[in-house]
Amino acid sequence: MNFNLDKSIKILERTPAVFKTLFYELDANWANINEGPRTWSAYDILGHLIHGEQTDWIPRAEIILGDGSDKTFEPFDRFAQEKLSQGKTMEDLLEEFASLRESSLNQLKSWKLSEEDLDKIGVHPDLGEVSLRQLLSTWTVHDLAHINQMSRVMVKHYANDVGPWKNYIRILKDL
């Protein structure tokens, strides 16, 4: 196992700034491109990350750590951002995500989690029993997986512009 709480927090702390660095007042064009119908742009991804702060990571950790006997998580709505982001600019979302993430991490740090705490169990509605350690690992790589998705979408935007170099760029090779 590679998980370490401090090491994870260091990534979780930086993700909002990574998105800000790339997208704050960038051409709206880059933030809105996607991979086709029903796929996500950077704008959609950011809305999804915001909804995760509100309803997923910390709320689920609270269920695991709390006194309640029912440890079952609420299902997560992967499409909630379609409504929640309405009328907001990319810059609004970048600020909102940064502020929510800061609160989430303050909450996480305030718990001063022990190894025993990290072993505690909750129940995912589809996946069954999961530990707090697994939840926090997933939170961390979930950020990175969406940086991965966002960069992939942007690479594809120039798929036809690179000409013969298409063969050298793994993401484009199979298009």
Add this chain to the structure above:
Amino acid sequence: MNFNLDKSIKILERTPAVFKTLFYELDANWANINEGPRTWSAYDILGHLIHGEQTDWIPRAEIILGDGSDKTFEPFDRFAQEKLSQGKTMEDLLEEFASLRESSLNQLKSWKLSEEDLDKIGVHPDLGEVSLRQLLSTWTVHDLAHINQMSRVMVKHYANDVGPWKNYIRILKDL
């Protein structure tokens, strides 16, 4: 075609800051993990990006735009960073990349390229004829493709730590 010079420069300008935001004084652990023997860590990727500034993008654009009759590019050494990065910290590389990229973009902007310039042709040693427009498109998505690679490598670091969530993270699903 989606290529636009200003739109590309905006990405090229931000890449060094994206790497800095994520890696400056981050746990060395995250910068050094890779996907196994002969694969690249974020540290290796950054060395490769530095070598690209020195020998690839602007030098090739100069061949395309110059008066020489031989328009063939020098082959690019994909493993040069193994030697060039020796003894340097991640922070050294982050600073070096930022400074080289700034010079590259100053050079690029000073040319005030026209559509006719962008149509000019060079000869890639393996791919044959390529236009300046294709070179600049490739430079742009090359940054994003390496952000993609770097995030993939980091996601895999927690592959076993996420437990049953492995099935929800595309990068990990097929491991």
